[in-house]
Amino acid sequence: MVTCPLCSAESTIYYTYKNKQYYACPQCRGVFLDPAALPEPDAEKERYAHHNNDINDQGYRNFVQPLVSAVTEFFTFNHFGLDFGAGPGPVVATMLKEQGLRTTLYDPFFHNNPQVLERKYDYIVSCEVIEHFYRPDLEFSLLYSLLRPHGKLFCMTSVYYDHIDFGSWYYKNDPTHVFFYRPQTLRYISEKFAFADVSFRNNLVVFSK
Numbered sequence: 001m002v003t004c005p006l007c008s009a010e011s012t013i014y015y016t017y018k019n020k021q022y023y024a025c026p027q028c029r030g031v032f033l034d035p036a037a038l039p040e041p042d043a044e045k046e047r048y049a050h051h052n053n054d055i056n057d058q059g060y061r062n063f064v065q066p067l068v069s070a071v072t073e074f075f076t077f078n079h080f081g082l083d084f085g086a087g088p089g090p091v092v093a094t095m096l097k098e099q100g101l102r103t104t105l106y107d108p109f110f111h112n113n114p115q116v117l118e119r120k121y122d123y124i125v126s127c128e129v130i131e132h133f134y135r136p137d138l139e140f141s142l143l144y145s146l147l148r149p150h151g152k153l154f155c156m157t158s159v160y161y162d163h164i165d166f167g168s169w170y171y172k173n174d175p176t177h178v179f180f181y182r183p184q185t186l187r188y189i190s191e192k193f194a195f196a197d198v199s200f201r202n203n204l205v206v207f208s209k
Helices: 041-049 058-074 091-098 114-118 136-146 183-192
Strands: 010-017 020-024 031-033 080-084 102-106 121-127 147-156 197-201 204-208
Touching: 010 031, 058 091, 058 121, 058 147, 058 204, 080 091, 080 136, 091 102, 091 121, 102 114, 121 136, 136 147, 136 183, 183 197, 183 204
Parallel strands: 080 102, 080 121, 121 147
Antiparallel strands: 010 020, 020 031, 147 204, 197 204
């Protein structure tokens, strides 16, 4: 039996790709990689190190601009934020700094500063991160706990809609992408962790506390 790492429901095989099995959860509707096939930490870090997250890459800056714009719509220099899963090149935090916002960094591989997880934040950004969560139940519980009242969690990820053919979907091909979120999954997270609301459009997801 394989249980969902978000809601613990018994899940069934959904798709097999390159000898790896993906499971679909009937409760939260998430799709996830067989836990036995999760990449080792060294391989995971090496993959992240090769991501094209150069702070001077205009193409990537354009890609994350919707997230930056969403943050600056609600928050100013009077607020304090966290870039959770900042990676080797913290592009989002850099762009927010250019707008006058203060954002500290956390990443278990590249900015492993556990002390930053001991305070509360007005906003948290998590850009192309939540699809890497081995244990989304623990990670979202942590993220909720780090937000101040009325804070917001901004995530970028490719949402998996039912009309998408999973077999040809590029997003699953990254070996470090291990959990995929349907709209129903995002609503489940909002309810499970007592967020006040969740909204999503294209690849931008916003949870409000």
